[in-house]
Amino acid sequence: MNADLTMDLVARVTNGDRRALARLISLIENGAPDARPALAALHRLGGHAHVIGVTGSPGAGKSTLVTQLARVLRQRCQRVAIIAVDPTSPFTGGAILGDRIRMQDLAGDSNVYIRSMASRGSVGGLASTTRDVARALDAAHFDQIIIETVGAGQAEVEIVRAAQSIVVVTVPGMGDDIQALKAGILEIADVFCVNKADRPGADQAAAELRILLSLDAQRGPNDWRPPIVKTVAMQGSGVAELVDALAEHLAFLRQTGQIVARGERQARSEIQALLYQELMRRVDTRVGPDRLAALIAEVAARGSDPYAATDEILRTIGLP
Numbered sequence: 001m002n003a004d005l006t007m008d009l010v011a012r013v014t015n016g017d018r019r020a021l022a023r024l025i026s027l028i029e030n031g032a033p034d035a036r037p038a039l040a041a042l043h044r045l046g047g048h049a050h051v052i053g054v055t056g057s058p059g060a061g062k063s064t065l066v067t068q069l070a071r072v073l074r075q076r077c078q079r080v081a082i083i084a085v086d087p088t089s090p091f092t093g094g095a096i097l098g099d100r101i102r103m104q105d106l107a108g109d110s111n112v113y114i115r116s117m118a119s120r121g122s123v124g125g126l127a128s129t130t131r132d133v134a135r136a137l138d139a140a141h142f143d144q145i146i147i148e149t150v151g152a153g154q155a156e157v158e159i160v161r162a163a164q165s166i167v168v169v170t171v172p173g174m175g176d177d178i179q180a181l182k183a184g185i186l187e188i189a190d191v192f193c194v195n196k197a198d199r200p201g202a203d204q205a206a207a208e209l210r211i212l213l214s215l216d217a218q219r220g221p222n223d224w225r226p227p228i229v230k231t232v233a234m235q236g237s238g239v240a241e242l243v244d245a246l247a248e249h250l251a252f253l254r255q256t257g258q259i260v261a262r263g264e265r266q267a268r269s270e271i272q273a274l275l276y277q278e279l280m281r282r283v284d285t286r287v288g289p290d291r292l293a294a295l296i297a298e299v300a301a302r303g304s305d306p307y308a309a310t311d312e313i314l315r316t317i318g319l320p
């Protein structure tokens with residue numbers, strides 16, 4: 001695609017052309033280098049949307065909740081985009097199809113945009129693709145961009161880091177979930193949601209979370225205290241409170257200036273990821289897989305060492 005076409009695509013996306021948006025998102029998903037100039041331009045135009053990450057264990061009710069969130073946000077005249085990311089399922093996976101069906105009653109609304117994505121490459125690739133898709137949606141004037149992802153591992157954390165506000169969804173009788181919470185999800189949560197509050201044990205789950213939060217020594221007195229919201233996503237109850245909590249979190253980030261720090265953290269990790277990608281691309285083209293494999297074998301056999309191998313690679317790609 002030439003520069004004129006790219007800029008035409010940007011203009012159409014910012015003017016609310018849905019077909020142009022779908023085309024751009026396809027380009028992004030296919031990893032087309034063609035999309036880069038458009039994304040560069042869109043980045044400078046964007047930065048208006050509230051990006052919300054929703055994560056939590058499989059089957060916690062995230063998709064149901066996200067659908068309800070979108071509904072409440074629409075009632076408040078917000079334009080909503082949903083990106084459903086599934087890092088584990090193949091491209092036409094059942095979960096994704098299920099999400100499509102669940103969310104389809106929103107699909108007729110021109111102020112709602114829903115996109116399902118699954119991994120066709122690395123998790124790092126998925127995280128950067130998600131960020132770029134969010135960038136396109138932001139430039140297309142969606143007020144709220146909700147990213148749903150399954151699980152509580154490193155991969156999901158990386159994906160939802162593109163968000164300004166992160167909702168961690170748990171359910172009563174978590175047990176194992178508490179372990180996951182300890183393993184890192186606790187730090188990333190801005191709002192906790194105890195979904196399926198129609199089941200027994202919701203109050204206890206909320207109390208356990210409250211204790212965990214109170215034990216978190218890293219949060220100072222002026223830091224944000226993640227609220228715990230109980231919801232029954234299937235019936236929509238508690239969802240308005242969740243929307244309120246998210247709006248309060250955004251207001252907090254703006255008032256304290258922490259929104260700048262979050263933006264910088266994202267920019268830093270994005271630049272690092274791009275640098276790594278670019279470096280590895282050059283290693284691939286200039287050093288080549290055969291020489292790289294030989295170097296690795298030499299180091300493993302102790303005929304060489306990692307430092308010498310790295311020096312040689314850097315010299316070969318033109319970095320002394």
Ligand SMILES: Nc1nc2c(ncn2[C@@H]2O[C@H](COP(=O)(O)OP(=O)(O)OP(=O)(O)O)[C@@H](O)[C@H]2O)c(=O)[nH]1
Nearest residue numbers: 057058059060061062063064095150196232233234
């Ligand atoms: N009892 C009860 N069931 C719920 C509630 N919310 C969702 N469910 C059910 O829980 C099941 C899983 O819901 P999903 O929304 O697909 O959960 P999810 O977290 O998106 O699932 P994955 O994306 O597959 O990880 C479905 O059968 C829902 O109908 C709720 O508030 N109460």
Ligand SMILES: [Mg+2]
Nearest residue numbers: 062063095099
């Ligand atoms: Mg889901």
